[in-house]
Amino acid sequence: MPRAATESPKGGSRRRAALSREVIIEAALNIGSKEGGSALTFSRLGKELGADPTSVYRHFRDKDELVVALTDRMVTESVERMAGVEPDAVGWREWLRRVAHSIRSVYLDRPAIAVLAASRTAASKSETESVERIIGVLHGAGLPVVEAAEVYRALVDLTLAFTQYSAAWSLLDPEYQSRDEQAWAVGYATLPAERFPLVHASAARLLELTRDDAAVFEYTLGLFLDGVQARLAGRQGSAT
Amino acid sequence: MPRAATESPKGGSRRRAALSREVIIEAALNIGSKEGGSALTFSRLGKELGADPTSVYRHFRDKDELVVALTDRMVTESVERMAGVEPDAVGWREWLRRVAHSIRSVYLDRPAIAVLAASRTAASKSETESVERIIGVLHGAGLPVVEAAEVYRALVDLTLAFTQYSAAWSLLDPEYQSRDEQAWAVGYATLPAERFPLVHASAARLLELTRDDAAVFEYTLGLFLDGVQARLAGRQGSAT
DNA sequence: GCGCCCCTGTCAATGGCATTGACAACGTGA
DNA sequence: TCACGTTGTCAATGCCATTGACAGGGGCGC
Numbered sequence: 001m002p003r004a005a006t007e008s009p010k011g012g013s014r015r016r017a018a019l020s021r022e023v024i025i026e027a028a029l030n031i032g033s034k035e036g037g038s039a040l041t042f043s044r045l046g047k048e049l050g051a052d053p054t055s056v057y058r059h060f061r062d063k064d065e066l067v068v069a070l071t072d073r074m075v076t077e078s079v080e081r082m083a084g085v086e087p088d089a090v091g092w093r094e095w096l097r098r099v100a101h102s103i104r105s106v107y108l109d110r111p112a113i114a115v116l117a118a119s120r121t122a123a124s125k126s127e128t129e130s131v132e133r134i135i136g137v138l139h140g141a142g143l144p145v146v147e148a149a150e151v152y153r154a155l156v157d158l159t160l161a162f163t164q165y166s167a168a169w170s171l172l173d174p175e176y177q178s179r180d181e182q183a184w185a186v187g188y189a190t191l192p193a194e195r196f197p198l199v200h201a202s203a204a205r206l207l208e209l210t211r212d213d214a215a216v217f218e219y220t221l222g223l224f225l226d227g228v229q230a231r232l233a234g235r236q237g238s239a240t
Numbered sequence: 241m242p243r244a245a246t247e248s249p250k251g252g253s254r255r256r257a258a259l260s261r262e263v264i265i266e267a268a269l270n271i272g273s274k275e276g277g278s279a280l281t282f283s284r285l286g287k288e289l290g291a292d293p294t295s296v297y298r299h300f301r302d303k304d305e306l307v308v309a310l311t312d313r314m315v316t317e318s319v320e321r322m323a324g325v326e327p328d329a330v331g332w333r334e335w336l337r338r339v340a341h342s343i344r345s346v347y348l349d350r351p352a353i354a355v356l357a358a359s360r361t362a363a364s365k366s367e368t369e370s371v372e373r374i375i376g377v378l379h380g381a382g383l384p385v386v387e388a389a390e391v392y393r394a395l396v397d398l399t400l401a402f403t404q405y406s407a408a409w410s411l412l413d414p415e416y417q418s419r420d421e422q423a424w425a426v427g428y429a430t431l432p433a434e435r436f437p438l439v440h441a442s443a444a445r446l447l448e449l450t451r452d453d454a455a456v457f458e459y460t461l462g463l464f465l466d467g468v469q470a471r472l473a474g475r476q477g478s479a480t
Numbered sequence: 481g482c483g484c485c486c487c488t489g490t491c492a493a494t495g496g497c498a499t500t501g502a503c504a505a506c507g508t509g510a
Numbered sequence: 511t512c513a514c515g516t517t518g519t520c521a522a523t524g525c526c527a528t529t530g531a532c533a534g535g536g537g538c539g540c
Contacts, residue, residue, distance in 0.1 A: 019488080041526065052490050054528080059488095063527065064416045068423075119408045121420050123427035128436060131446075135438040149442035153449045154460040161401035168359045168404070176304045183308075183363035191368060198375040199368060202389035206371075209393045220394040224460065226467030259517075281497065292519050294499080299517090303498065482540080490533080497526075504519075510512090 019051060021059050025069055032070075032110030038171055040112050070113050072122035078106045079130045087133075092141040093225050099134065100159045100221055107160075111167040118164035142232050151228055158224060166213040184210050259291060261299050265309055272310075272350030278411055280352045310353050312362035318346045319370045327373075332381040333465050339374065340399045340461055347400075351407040358404035382472050391468055398464060406453040424450050 017023055027048040031037040037044070042063070046053030060066040081102040087095040107114035121127075131152060138148035169177070188207060193200040209216050257263050267288040271277040277284070282303070286293030300306040321342040327335040347354035361367075371392060378388035409417070428447060433440040449456050 039526095042528090043526080054491080055489050057528075064413070064419070068419060119405055119412075121423060123420075123423035128427060128431060128439060132436045132439050135442065139438060145438055145441045146445050148438070149445050150449065150459055151463070153446065153456055154463060157402070157405065157456050158398070158460050161405040162397070164408070165359055165397070165401040165404060172359075173304070179304070179308065180361050180363075183361060187363035187368060196368060196372045198379060198385055198388070199372050201385045202375065205386050206389050206393065209390065216393055216397050219390055220398050220464065223391070223394060223464050223467030223471070226470045227463030227465070230466045230470040231463070279497095282499090283497080294520080295518050297499075484539090485537095487536085488534090491531085492529105493531105494529080495527095498524095500521105500523080502520090502522105504517105506515105506517080508513105508515085510514105 019049065019055055019059060021069065024049065024056055024059055024066070025073055028066065028070055028113065029073070029110060032113035037110075037112050040116065067113075067116045068120055068122050071117040071120045072124045072127075074106055074110075074113065074117055075122060075124055075130075076126045078103045079126045081106065082130075087137045087140070092137050093229065095137055096134070096155060096225060096228075097221060100155060103156070103159050104163050104166075104217065107163045108166060108170075111170045114163055114167035115171060118160045118167065138228075142235060143228075147231075155224070158221070162213075162217045162220070166217070169213065181210070259289065259295055259299060261309065264289065264296055264299055264306070265313055268306065268310055268353065269313070269350060272353035277350075277352050280356065307353075307356045308360055308362050311357040311360045312364045312367075314346055314350075314353065314357055315362060315364055315370075316366045318343045319366045321346065322370075327377045327380070332377050333469065335377055336374070336395060336465060336468075337461060340395060343396070343399050344403050344406075344457065347403045348406060348410075351410045354403055354407035355411055358400045358407065378468075382475060383468075387471075395464070398461070402453075402457045402460070406457070409453065421450070 024045070027045055028040060031040055031044050031048055042053040042056055045056055049055070056066070060069070082099055085095065085098060090098070107118060134152045134155070135145065135148045138151050139145055143151065184207065188199075188203045191200060191203075199206070264285070267285055268280060271280055271284050271288055282293040282296055285296055289295070296306070300309070322339055325335065325338060330338070347358060374392045374395070375385065375388045378391050379385055383391065424447065428439075428443045431440060431443075439446070
């Protein structure tokens, strides 16, 4: 393992910064957020860094190791985004909602990375701190510790799964995306109202939701939190 | 030389069935469910069919078109699995739970295909019928039509998102899987109990859930349905 | 100060992938 | 009979991750 790269901003060298894990991660994040950056590949990475693509292998054993490092970074960023928000100030429900949204938005800012990172875990330090905090909020709201842990896990997986789902879709070749949209549009246009009265009655809304991942996520999250709330109320009721 | 792929054109030909959309789809489903079938590629498909990989292009414009056809097939299969189950017999909640599970199990039987198909849609005929049925059940339970449509969409997306999430993980190179598991195990093993009392108290359960996608899905689905139930109850209350 | 070796970066090559265009066999309808 | 469309094959293209051989340079033991 290479030791931490010695800092290099010395001299007036116009050479590019020496490669290091940090620099490479930054370049990868950059690619992920570019409009054209539909995929993270070593050759794009090389171009971004102004270096040979295979240089990256001197700092990461393989692509997966890079992905894990990126995962770590994204998680940290999500956590930081919640740093200033106090659960007590907004209530547990709103706070959890914001946690979910901060994760989603950090990932969706870089779909090309999200699609690789969402199902991985880095188990970083800041993640552990965040887990403690989330479980704490749920526990404080009235859930036993183990149940709080279960809800935490469900919430995070729900968020990451939806996020990956959205990212995968947004990376799809536009030509293929339109195949799906065509399929829906045609399907709804041609359906006999007598045989499908309910679909017909809600077709407009269904079509709207098809194009709006964010709304579906918001709605699902709302129902999920309602479920938590109901479980909390039930517990309170029986405890009384 | 183009050797006789079909020993004899007609008559007693048993070399292999002539290619057709149907035959190719069947072969693809086969690959997806094989243990070794970690990915669906044209060359595997060719081997499975005993034909040149590029033959497939005579029946599908590109891989995406094949994926859409497979999606159609998987959806149909999921719907069929629910054919005999009457909503009234088991109650709306249990019925919806089973719908979600039937989708999940059909897809997870073929992870290699699930990962490609889960975020696509074919808008097939049987899918439309199923949508009508699901919305009908929710409407029958007491939800206004549009809200029923919203819940339908949320439920299906929740299920497909989790399914894709699980499939992606199960397809991951075992070497990479163990990187994640190592990360968690190490993370939990080294955490100072004084600083992370809640994580420490629930570490066993958390580790368990890390290895058990199905349990997390079940739990999340339960909370989601609790949310629907609560919304239903609220509606009933206000209607009184 | 000298030389050696490891760290870093480069280059060429490998094997897998989807996709394309040229070509060959076959059967059909004019 | 013959031209043509359909189906299958083959070779080639271009992108991808990964590897092994090679080269310069800086630090460390001497």
